[in-house]
Each structure stands twice: as C-alpha cells, then as structure tokens.
Amino acid sequence: MDTQASHYRLTCLHCGREYQDSATGFLLSCPEDHEPALLRAHYSQSHFEVSHEDSGIFRFWKWLPVRRTFPNVPGPVVFQSEYLGQRLGLENLFIVFSGYWPEKSAFMETCSFKELEAWPVCARIPAGENRTLVVSSAGNTAKAFLNVCSLHKIPCLVVVPEVGLPFLKMSRPKAPHVKLLVLQGNVDYLDAIRLGQTISANEAYFPEGGAKNVARRDGMGLVLLSFVEAVGKLPLHYFQAVGSGTGGIANWEMSLRLLQDGRFGTKTMQLHLSQNIPFTPMIDAWEQRSRLLLAMNAVKQRKRLQRINAHVLSNRQPPYSIVGGVYDALIDSGGHMYAISNAEAKRAGAMFLKEEGCDLDPAAEVAVASLEQAVAMGRIGTQDLILLNITGGGYQRREREQQLRCLEPDIVLSLEEFQQGQIWEKL
Numbered sequence: 001m002d003t004q005a006s007h008y009r010l011t012c013l014h015c016g017r018e019y020q021d022s023a024t025g026f027l028l029s030c031p032e033d034h035e036p037a038l039l040r041a042h043y044s045q046s047h048f049e050v051s052h053e054d055s056g057i058f059r060f061w062k063w064l065p066v067r068r069t070f071p072n073v074p075g076p077v078v079f080q081s082e083y084l085g086q087r088l089g090l091e092n093l094f095i096v097f098s099g100y101w102p103e104k105s106a107f108m109e110t111c112s113f114k115e116l117e118a119w120p121v122c123a124r125i126p127a128g129e130n131r132t133l134v135v136s137s138a139g140n141t142a143k144a145f146l147n148v149c150s151l152h153k154i155p156c157l158v159v160v161p162e163v164g165l166p167f168l169k170m171s172r173p174k175a176p177h178v179k180l181l182v183l184q185g186n187v188d189y190l191d192a193i194r195l196g197q198t199i200s201a202n203e204a205y206f207p208e209g210g211a212k213n214v215a216r217r218d219g220m221g222l223v224l225l226s227f228v229e230a231v232g233k234l235p236l237h238y239f240q241a242v243g244s245g246t247g248g249i250a251n252w253e254m255s256l257r258l259l260q261d262g263r264f265g266t267k268t269m270q271l272h273l274s275q276n277i278p279f280t281p282m283i284d285a286w287e288q289r290s291r292l293l294l295a296m297n298a299v300k301q302r303k304r305l306q307r308i309n310a311h312v313l314s315n316r317q318p319p320y321s322i323v324g325g326v327y328d329a330l331i332d333s334g335g336h337m338y339a340i341s342n343a344e345a346k347r348a349g350a351m352f353l354k355e356e357g358c359d360l361d362p363a364a365e366v367a368v369a370s371l372e373q374a375v376a377m378g379r380i381g382t383q384d385l386i387l388l389n390i391t392g393g394g395y396q397r398r399e400r401e402q403q404l405r406c407l408e409p410d411i412v413l414s415l416e417e418f419q420q421g422q423i424w425e426k427l
C-alpha cells in the first residue's frame, strides 16, 4: 500500500486533464473553468487483481483511490438466488447483498452499501489532515460515516434532515470527535446538502463531495468487483434502485475497467435503474432522453418525495446531467429505468423475506420489483447473467439481535436559523 496515492491518477471527463491526488489532497472536481464534469480514477494496475495480503474490502485496494487500508472490513456477499431466480425463470440470477445476514456471512454493521463508500472515503483522507469532514445524508450514509469515523478517530460532522433522525439507530455510541447536526423544519436531503456545503466552505471543514468523490464511487463499484471475483465474468444486466444514481455510475465505471482488462467478457453491462413512484425525477428526464432534469417546483417535488417509502431515494439534485453522470452511463450502456410504486415494492419485499429469508431496505425492494418488471417486459433472456444489487437489508434482524439505540443530535438547527446565517454560533 502506498500512502502517496501514486497507484492512481485522476482524469477530468470533460477536458481530459490529469491530476495527481497526492499533490492536491482531496480533489473533487477539475479546477478548469468549464461545464460540470466528474473526475475518474485511473489505476496503474490495468488488470483486475485482488491483494491476498489484505483482508475485507481493502483486498481490492489496487482499484481504490486510497492512501491506507483498514483490516477486516466486511463487504458485500455474492450468491446465486435460489427462489427468486426460479420464480422469474432466470437461470443465472446472482444477488450481491450488502447488509446483515449471518447465514450468508454478511456482516455489515449499518446494513447498507453506504458502508462501501464510507470506508474508502476515509481511507483517501491524507495523513495529517486536521480539518473536519462534512457529510450530508438522508440516512444510510450518515450511519456509515458515524460508525467508521467513530472507530478511527476521524473528525466528522454529519448533517441530516429531521426526517432522517429516527432511522439513525446504532449498536454503539458515537465518538466525541463525531458530531451529528439535525436540520429541523420542512426540510429534505437537498437542504441538508446545502447546509453541508455552506459549512464546508469554512476553512476548518472540508466536504466529502458525494458523487464527485472518486473514493465514494469506486467504493460502491466494489459491488461489481465482488461479483466478478466470485462469478468470474461480467454480468449482462445490473439492477439497482437509485436516488442519486451514484451506485449506477460507479458500477458502470467499474465495468469499463473490467472490459478493458478483457478477461471477463466483451459485452457492455446494461444498467437497469429504478426509482420509487411518485418521486421519479431521473425517469421523467430519461423518458424524454433529456440530459437536463425537467423543471418542477420545489413544493411539488417535496410533496412527491414525502410519499415514497424508500426515503433514501429522495435526492432532488442527482448527478444526472453532469459529464460522466447517470445520463451518460445510461446512454453508454444502453440502459433502462423503471418506475416502481410503493405497493409493488412492498409486495416484492414480502416475497423476498418469505422465500429468500431476509428483510430488505425499502430501496432494495424497489430493485427487486424492477427486476420483475424487466422480465415481464421481455428485456431479459432466461440464460442472461444478472447482477441484482441488494443495497441494504437485515435491519429488523439486527434490531432483534443487538441493542440498537437512537442517536441524540449534538446540534439542532432550524431552517430559519440556517437561512439567517446563524450557523457558526451553534457549531
């Protein structure tokens, strides 16, 4: 492991300029003045290689933009679906499960694939960084960072909207260097993002960066790396429920690296991304093949997102239009999107619990329902190799087995206080 971060460089997907992460610290976007574009990590190791000296998810560090590794971090598990595959007539349906499911050896503490981003993001932070990391979240990302930063003495401020607070149940108390800020009022994830941006502009803080952080994306891309390590081939189809779409972008980018490697297949992996009706901003744009999200007033959008069960899918400003974002990933992969109602998701989740034996995050229920829809539409061949990304599950199980406690916020800020600039006296 090289702490200088010299096993990768960053390339701007718009102008092609290259950057060395070691010189810049924690680069989130191209410094050139042009349209918004993602950076992408390019690794000096062009073949997919698992490091057998390392354990847990950091066995994949050669394709992670990190300066350090953490031992024994549990990752997703991969298995062929018995019941669901049979029911849908799919002979090669594989599930990549991130969550808590002891029978399958899945032991992710906070039960979602957001842990796959939290660990690499923390491992990317340069040694000697003394500013505080700022993370905004609708729920699962908050849990993942509260946990990782508590375990490893990383100063962190987590910003969540009030509606996310009841979901922040943890098995251990957070550490004193990790602060939880709750934004009160009629607010959602986007308000928490804006507050996070305001705070991280202060010199004592720095932003995690969301989809712009290459460590977050390549961390989520561990879903595909785990699949290919287990199955030996690239899947033809990738199914996931999306709020920001970062996981979709991330696994598409990983599929490009694996295609370049050449040993795992030559066919493009098709993205099948789903959202929860009635909050479907990316689908609405995609159906018109529009690179821009369609205009909708904020009040209407808020009303819609309050009606979805899968509240982690409630991002009003997803990285859809940005160069290298969801739109480009869908175009390049010949992808599809699916709109799933609360009732369809619930039915799919109940079936999964009964037949496969694990409770799912409502977002993962959306993904299962989208697979059913794709099959019904005749988009999938019975022999096709399929990756179903079950992004979270086992919450109920974990709650039965562990003492989970709701977290108390360190700071409570109202939307009015935020708008009037009364942030700094509270921090």
Ligand SMILES: *Cc1c(COP(=O)(O)O)cnc(C)c1O
Pocket: 112, 113, 114, 140, 141, 241, 242, 243, 244, 245, 246, 247, 248, 312, 313, 361, 363, 364, 391, 392
């Ligand atoms: C965040 C989240 C998603 C959506 O992921 P994105 O790729 O960021 O849109 C899906 N499922 C669960 C459980 C999540 O926590």
Ligand SMILES: [Zn+2]
Pocket: 012, 013, 014, 015, 016, 017, 030, 031, 032, 034, 037
């Ligand atoms: Zn650029």
